[in-house]
Amino acid sequence: MSTTIWVIIVLAACALVGGVIGGIVHARRTRGELAPGAEPAQIQAPPKTPAEPTAAPERPAEAAEPAAEPPAPALEVPEAPATRMVRLRRRLAGSNNHLARALAELLSADRIDEDVWDDFETTLITSDLGVAPATELVEKLRSELAIEGISEPARARQLLRTELVGLVDPNLDRGLNLDHAEGRPAVIMMVGVNGTGKTTTVGKLGRMLVAQGRSVLFGAADTFRAAAAEQLGTWGERVGVRTVRGDEGADPASVAFNAVDEGIATGADVVLVDTAGRLHTKVGLMDELGKVKRVIEKKAPVNEVLLVLDATTGQNGLAQARIFAEVVDVTGIVLTKLDGSAKGGIVVQVQRELGVPVKFIGLGEGADDLAPFDPEGFVDGLLGE
Amino acid sequence: MFDTLQDRLAATFKSLRGKGRLTDADIDATTREIRIALLEADVALPVVKEFVSHVRDRAKDAELSKVLNPTQQIVKIVNEELISILGGQERPIRFAKSPHPTVIMLAGLQGAGKTTLAGKLGHWLSEQGHSPVLVAADLQRPNAVQQLQVVGERAGVPVYAPQPGNGVGDPVQVARDSLDEARRKLYDVVIVDTAGRLGIDEEMMAQARDIKAAVNPDETLFVVDAMIGQDAVNTARAFEDGVNIDAVVLSKLDGDARGGAALSIARVLGKPIMFASNGEQLTDFDLFHPDRMASRILGMGDMLTLIEQAEKAFDEEQARASAEKLLAGRGEFGLQDFLDQLKQLRSMGPLTKIFGMLPGMGGQMKAALDNLDEREVDRLEAIILSMTPAERADVSILNGSRRARIAKGAGVQVHDVNSLVNRFVDARAMMQSMGPMMGMGGGGARKPRPPKVERSALAMDRSAKKKGKKNKGKKKGTGRQVPTQLAGGAQNPFAKAGPQLPDAAAGGFELPENLRGMFDE
Incomplete structure (x- = not known):
């Protein structure tokens, strides 16, 4: 069958279906009537992170005592979160001082003309911030500079810092919600596209939670990728965390269910469920992900769904985040591979679009290279302070 | 917010409708739109700048075509420029002269898809009559060796993995030994899977260099995720400086990333893109097509991909028969045929995405479809499913009581049923009027349509x-x-x-x- 015929068939089908559906949707809208099916199916609201300060001790950033009780002498002792922050600042500052440099250039120019501003805007764009936020930021900075007549670099830098921090929004609650009912573990799901580092993040987060003295269980619901369960198992063995696994190709929902079930039986505090990477455009796989979450909820509510985003991801990150949020109600973002030359500017857009905070950042392949996200530190790192 | 370059340009040119000639000011206005469109497709900034100035020069010199309007003409120039940067020709693998085995080394960032690609490449090569072996030289990531073994097993390709991995063993030694292994067991292609590494990690880059020195590969392939953003250029340069890559492989092209990174890398390094990997199955792997990539970066719709997907999803004979029926007229095309088409179309993915791949979708139609709720479509299906076969075949028999029954069955109002039926009849009539134009059915005016964009x-x-x-x-x-x-x-x-x-x-x-x-x- 030739391609020509396919062209015709596809066009005919699209045109006809598009005509009928588009027309009906349009007609419905013009009637000003709410489509019967358009009601969002908000049946179970996600468990909200309590806003009161009682949640504070659960924030890994503030967990003072790291490895209070190492699981066993032979096991590795994870690094304290506090010292991680120091490394985070250093690494960010080390690799990302383009902005600071561009700003210095901006201010050192005798006359700030369109070209200079353009260059500055493009510097922002190269950090994957996106065209719209970058333009917005430049506009703001321009008008502020004009109004206040600022000429000294320190003040301008301060201004840029304030604007950037505002973009990252320091007021969001970035603690991990680990509240759980007696006898039922807190459940955290890790989701994302292929190769962003979900399994690694589960391993690192598990270590972090172990360091806080919690009993942790891994659920290897990535039954698709070859040796994913083994990879997670290796992470678990290092810190004495058991990994619940299924056969390769098993239904991931059943593996997740068993993991939570076992978590209940053994009285674990936290069950971390690793899922297979999936491109957000694969409808079937996204449905599967929704199922995994629904099935877990038969046993225990899901506390957190963490979307793992790769810092090298460009503007497509936004599309990913939107669809994952639609399917599984993402409650936090983990930005990985921030130790490279990529700046991860896409999270600013993602956070703004979803209203969901970045909770952790991954900084390398080392077992303890996961740190809580600190907006001011992130911005300082961007500015090279 | 505009999605595609075409939309952006259309908006810019709105005021110029009817104008036969592009002034310098018009061209300057368009270049900003081109710039933003390319940046949003993740093309790296230096590449965008150079590209835009190139397009501006060409647009100024260009003779105005009689067939194309200004928007189309600019898009045509941009498209041609894109294709020329992406490289016009396929780049086959350079095989070594026997008796030496051909060595292919894979390098890239973590999570780019090297191990999966090794399996796909192995599968592809063995289908072409080679006998490849996969070498597990990623001894870093936990259980990367096992992953390669499983991948190899699925692909039916042997794996050479003398070291257990997880930080144990020397990847350089493994790579070196693999050559002896290949000679001993008469493998003619050796695919070395290396650990993912960052461009700025000097230590790991040195290791990659050592591996390269040990095996002296015929091809060093840089594997890069199609979703990568502005950092693509830095990373690609770091790998070029570090290990001297020969060609690029784009992975995860089955997503909806525009893949501007491909352009950046091709431009900055001047290296060809050899393969594109576009799915999770071993067979989802193909040579790279620059022309499709160009359309994709521009968001111009990707008919060829759409057609390929259709070929997978549609039942050939049925689809052909129903298309003929539809275009031939005489009201033979019934709601059952429509339902079949709808189902097949939906099996290709979300409808919004499918329509998005159609070129020339713009304005209100796009707005209407962007807000399309798939559940509305479910409702349509329910209405049709509530009809008897006779009713589906001939909608004219639907009287008031039948319509009321159908509405009840589908859980909708009667006016929903009416609306579906009316729309269907309208759309069918319109398609039938198009029949002759598409070269189907008989008679009618045969209007040749000029192509919007000439292909090179x-x-x-x-x-x-x-x-x-x-x-x-x-x-x-x-x-x-x-x-x-x-x-x-x-x-x-x-x-x-x-x-x-x-x-x-x-x-x-x-x-x-x-x-x-x-x-x-």
């Missing part, structure tokens, strides 16, 4: 070649010269399927005005 001769040749796989008897050079005036409409495509029509359609099909009119009312 190279692109033409390529797609003709591709079709050659399915259409054995055809010579691959038939479409070398692109007809400026599309004659395809006058031919019967069932009798003689020339490559002109699909290519013109791929580049410049626009939904007819009367169909778009349906959304604008």
Whole structure:
């Protein structure tokens, strides 16, 4: 069958279906009537992170005592979160001082003309911030500079810092919600596209939670990728965390269910469920992900769904985040591979679009290279302070 | 917010409608739009700047075409420039002279898809009669060795993994030994899977260099995620400086990333893109097509991909029969046929995405479809499913009581049923009026449509070649010269399927005005 015929068939089908559906949707809208099916199916609201300060001790950033009780002498002792922050600042500052440099250039120019501003805007764009936020930021900075007549670099830098921090929004609650009912573990799901580092993040987060003295269980619901369960198992063995696994190709929902079930039986505090990477455009796989979450909820509510985003991801990150949020109600973002030359500017857009905070950042392949996200530190790192 | 370059340019040119000539000011206005469109597609900034100035020069010199309006003309220039940067030609693997095995080394960032690609490449090579071996030189990531073993098993390709991995063993030694292994067991291609590494990690780059020195690969392939953003250039340069790559492989192209990184890398390094990996199955792997990538970066719709997906999803005979029925007229095309088409179309993915791949979708139609809720479509299906076969075949028998029954059955209001039936009849009538235009059915005016965007001769040749796989008897050079005036409409495509029509359609099909009119009312 030739391609020509396919062209015709596809066009005919699209045109006809598009005509009928588009027309009906349009007609419905013009009637000003709410489509019967358009009601969002908000049946179970996600468990909200309590806003009161009682949640504070659960924030890994503030967990003072790291490895209070190492699981066993032979096991590795994870690094304290506090010292991680120091490394985070250093690494960010080390690799990302383009902005600071561009700003210095901006201010050192005798006359700030369109070209200079353009260059500055493009510097922002190269950090994957996106065209719209970058333009917005430049506009703001321009008008502020004009109004206040600022000429000294320190003040301008301060201004840029304030604007950037505002973009990252320091007021969001970035603690991990680990509240759980007696006898039922807190459940955290890790989701994302292929190769962003979900399994690694589960391993690192598990270590972090172990360091806080919690009993942790891994659920290897990535039954698709070859040796994913083994990879997670290796992470678990290092810190004495058991990994619940299924056969390769098993239904991931059943593996997740068993993991939570076992978590209940053994009285674990936290069950971390690793899922297979999936491109957000694969409808079937996204449905599967929704199922995994629904099935877990038969046993225990899901506390957190963490979307793992790769810092090298460009503007497509936004599309990913939107669809994952639609399917599984993402409650936090983990930005990985921030130790490279990529700046991860896409999270600013993602956070703004979803209203969901970045909770952790991954900084390398080392077992303890996961740190809580600190907006001011992130911005300082961007500015090279 | 505009999605595609075409939309952006259309908005810029709104005020210029009817103007026969582009002034310098018009061109400057468009270059900003081009710049933003490219940046949003993740093309790296330095590349964008250079590209835009190039396009500006060409646009100023360009003779105004009689066939194309200013928007189309600029898009055409941009498209051609893109294709020329992406490289016009396929780049085959350079095999070593026997008796030496050909060595292919894979390098890239963590999570780019190297291990998966090793399996796909191995599978692809063994299908071509080679006997490849996969070498597990990623001893860093936990259980990367096992992953490669499983991948190898699935692909039916042997794996050489003397070291357990997880930080144990020397990857350089493994790589070196693999050559002896290949000679001993007579493998003719050695695929070395290395650990993912960052461009700025000097230590790991040195290791990659050592591996390269140990095996002296014929091809060093840089594997990069199609979703990568502005950092693509830095990373690609770091790998070029570190290990001297020969060609690029784009992975995860099955997502909806525009893949501007491909352009950046091709431009900055001047290295060809050899393969594209576009799915999770071992067979989802193909040579890279620059022309499709260009359309994709521009967000111009990707007819060829759409067609390929359709070929997988549609039942061939059924689809053909129903298309003939539809276009032939006489009201034979019933709601059952519509339902079948709808189902097959939906099995290809979300409808919004499918329509998004159609070129020339713009304005209100797009707005209407962007807000399309798939559940509305479910409702439509329910209405049709609540009809008897006789009713589906002939909607004219639907009287008031039948309609009331159907509405009850589907859980909707009667006016929903009415609306579906009316729309269906309208759309069918319109499609039938298009029948002759598409070269189906008999009689009627035969209006040749000019193609919106001419394809370059190279692109033409390529797609003709591709079709050659399915259409054995055809010579691959038939479409070398692109007809400026599309004659395809006058031919019967069932009798003689020339490559002109699909290519013109791929580049410049626009939904007819009367169909778009349906959304604008």
